[in-house]
Amino acid sequence: MIKEILGALSIVAIPLIVAGFVVYAAKKKVPVYESFVSGAKEGFAVAVKIIPYLVAMLVAIGIFRASGAMDILVGALSPIAHLIGMPPEVLPMAILRPLSGSGSLGLMADIMKRYGPDSFIGILVSTMYGSSETTFYVIAVYFGAVNVYRTRHAVAAGLIADAVGMLGALLICKILFG
Amino acid sequence: MLNYVWLGLVIIGVLTAAGNDIYDAATNRYRNGDQFEVQYDSTSGNAGTVVYGTRYFDKFYDVNLESSNGSNVPDTMKFSASLNDNTMQIKLSDTTPSLWETIAKTAGDDKQITATVVKRMGTSLFILLPTTSLVKTKAVLDAVISYSSTAVEIALGLIGVMAFWLGIMKLAEESGLIKIIARMMRPIMTKIFPDIPPDHPAIGAMIMNVAANMLGLNNAATPLGLKAMEELDKLNPKKGTASNAMVVFLAINTAGLTLIPATAIAIRAALGSKDPTVILMTSFFGAGLATIAGIAAAKILQRLKAYRIEEPASEGSGGEEK
Numbered sequence: 001m002i003k004e005i006l007g008a009l010s011i012v013a014i015p016l017i018v019a020g021f022v023v024y025a026a027k028k029k030v031p032v033y034e035s036f037v038s039g040a041k042e043g044f045a046v047a048v049k050i051i052p053y054l055v056a057m058l059v060a061i062g063i064f065r066a067s068g069a070m071d072i073l074v075g076a077l078s079p080i081a082h083l084i085g086m087p088p089e090v091l092p093m094a095i096l097r098p099l100s101g102s103g104s105l106g107l108m109a110d111i112m113k114r115y116g117p118d119s120f121i122g123i124l125v126s127t128m129y130g131s132s133e134t135t136f137y138v139i140a141v142y143f144g145a146v147n148v149y150r151t152r153h154a155v156a157a158g159l160i161a162d163a164v165g166m167l168g169a170l171l172i173c174k175i176l177f178g
Numbered sequence: 179m180l181n182y183v184w185l186g187l188v189i190i191g192v193l194t195a196a197g198n199d200i201y202d203a204a205t206n207r208y209r210n211g212d213q214f215e216v217q218y219d220s221t222s223g224n225a226g227t228v229v230y231g232t233r234y235f236d237k238f239y240d241v242n243l244e245s246s247n248g249s250n251v252p253d254t255m256k257f258s259a260s261l262n263d264n265t266m267q268i269k270l271s272d273t274t275p276s277l278w279e280t281i282a283k284t285a286g287d288d289k290q291i292t293a294t295v296v297k298r299m300g301t302s303l304f305i306l307l308p309t310t311s312l313v314k315t316k317a318v319l320d321a322v323i324s325y326s327s328t329a330v331e332i333a334l335g336l337i338g339v340m341a342f343w344l345g346i347m348k349l350a351e352e353s354g355l356i357k358i359i360a361r362m363m364r365p366i367m368t369k370i371f372p373d374i375p376p377d378h379p380a381i382g383a384m385i386m387n388v389a390a391n392m393l394g395l396n397n398a399a400t401p402l403g404l405k406a407m408e409e410l411d412k413l414n415p416k417k418g419t420a421s422n423a424m425v426v427f428l429a430i431n432t433a434g435l436t437l438i439p440a441t442a443i444a445i446r447a448a449l450g451s452k453d454p455t456v457i458l459m460t461s462f463f464g465a466g467l468a469t470i471a472g473i474a475a476a477k478i479l480q481r482l483k484a485y486r487i488e489e490p491a492s493e494g495s496g497g498e499e500k
Contacts, residue, residue: 006438006458009393010393010438010440013393013395014398017346018346021349021350021353021355022346022349024353024355025349025350025355027353028352028353030349030353035345035349035352036346036348036349038348039345039346039347039348040341040345040348041341043337043340043341043342043401044337044340044341046336046340046404047333047334047337047340048333050333050336050404051330051333054329054330054332055325055330056184057184058325058328058329058332059322059325059326060184060187060188060191061187062321062322062324063188063191063192063318063321064187064188065191065321066191066314066317066318066320066321067190067191067192067195067198067314067317067318068194068195068198068314069190069194069195108442108445109445109449112445112449112451117454118452118453118456122451123456123460126446127460127464129439129442130434130436130442130457130464130465131434131463131464131467132464132465132468133431133432135432139432142403142404142407142424142427142428142431143428145408146407146408146414146424148419148424149180150419150420151179151180151420152179152425152480152487153475153476153479153480153485154425154428155183156485157425157426157429157432157472157475157479158429158432158472160475161468162432162468163471164470165433165434165465165467165468165471166464167467168463168465168466168468169460169463172459172460172464
């Protein structure tokens with residue numbers, strides 16, 4: 001029941017928001033077409049502004065992944081994973097999730113294909129995917145849009161959030177399905 | 179800190195690639211120059227099938243397909259192939275060992291391996307696979323080129339939705355709707371973002387961004403988030419440096435709290451899950467914890483010396499770089 005409501009909500013949300021906003025603006029005597037266009041004009045500039053930040057971030061992550069350093073990192077971290085009861089199969093997911101959106105998506109599909117989507121590992125790996133965002137992508141894009149390059153503690157806070165998300169996913173899956 | 183992370187990714191990447199390639203060359207991992215024996219069955223004309231034993235492959239490359247592939251590996255490997263004079267082309271398939279996939283990819287072909295036939299004895303053929311070296315270095319080179327263009331594609335792909343949502347947001351701003359939304363969430367937002375005036379457009383934009391994320395509307399969430407960043411930057415006294423509010427907002431976004439993890443559910447459904455939406459509750463729990471941890475971490479870290487904006491040489495608590 002909740003699932004159906006949520007599903008329907010995500011479909012009707014955008015049309016409703018858009019219609020609501022436009023009607024409300026018209027009621028407030030805002031010249032709707034004019035002000036929509038003047039806002040939309042900035043779209044191109046913002047998208048172009050994030051290109052250098054995104055290139056820098058994605059290339060560095062691409063080099064790291066292509067070099068095989070991931071495998072070494074997985075090997076180094078597997079004793080810790082073992083200690084907290086994380087199945088070794090999902091460890092690459094925990095590492096890749098903050099780095100690469102498309103990479104972790106492919107990895108999730110791959111792991112579920114191998115172990116089955118309804119197995120414990122399958123449920124865990126998709127929960128992990130859903131429990132976090134691609135931190136480095138978000139940082140590059142969001143800070144890039146406002147030309148912020150001294151990001152201070154953003155990376156640390158983002159990675160702490162990721163780590164907690166991964167551990168939370170492990171915990172809840174162990175309780176419910178383990 | 180991003181400087182160090184970035185440097186680390188690049189340097190570790192390049193060094194690891196070099197190390198891996200040197201190790202592969204020293205152990206002749208790809209058995210360059212060694213003849214591999216296969217059974218060839220001609221079916222029609224140039225086409226046929228290539229068969230070899232899995233044990234033989236394991237021994238030849240000193241690997242264990244069984245353990246690296248996890249599940250049941252058949253005793254023999256069978257692939258379709260074609261034979262022209264002394265050139266054999268072996269098609270790649272789902273069962274192709276990853277080692278051979280790497281050989282094909284490094285030779286610049288992801289559909290087949292082109293091998294040279296050295297010797298024939300009845301149906302037995304001795305073949306030489308293409309010489310394979312500097313695998314990881316080539317992969318790094320490819321990654322640099324392909325990821326740079328991916329970055330541009332992603333950015334340019336944003337232009338349309340970006341323009342649309344910035345237009346809608348402009349309407350909401352000029353009609354005063356953003357302020358109304360901001361006012362509704364005032365009690366929470368003033369706690370999380372004490373530095374931002376409660377009816378500032380940044381608050382409205384951030385609420386819209388979080389709402390879009392919650393509903394799984396990724397297309398809308400990014401433009402709204404960028405709009406929020408722009409508004410936050412207007413209040414930022416030090417341009418080019420992240421403000422406290424920005425980092426908190428980022429932390430919320432990197433946690434990715436959503437009611438509908440649409441992508442994960444779609445993949446689960448596509449792979450034949452009996453209950454694709456079983457992860458709704460679990461990932462909400464995980465991302466919820468991540469959100470709380472992210473906000474808390476941002477709030478605590480912003481006080482550390484290493485991350486403070488100005489250093490008013492007081493109450494020195496040494497901040498450790500993570």
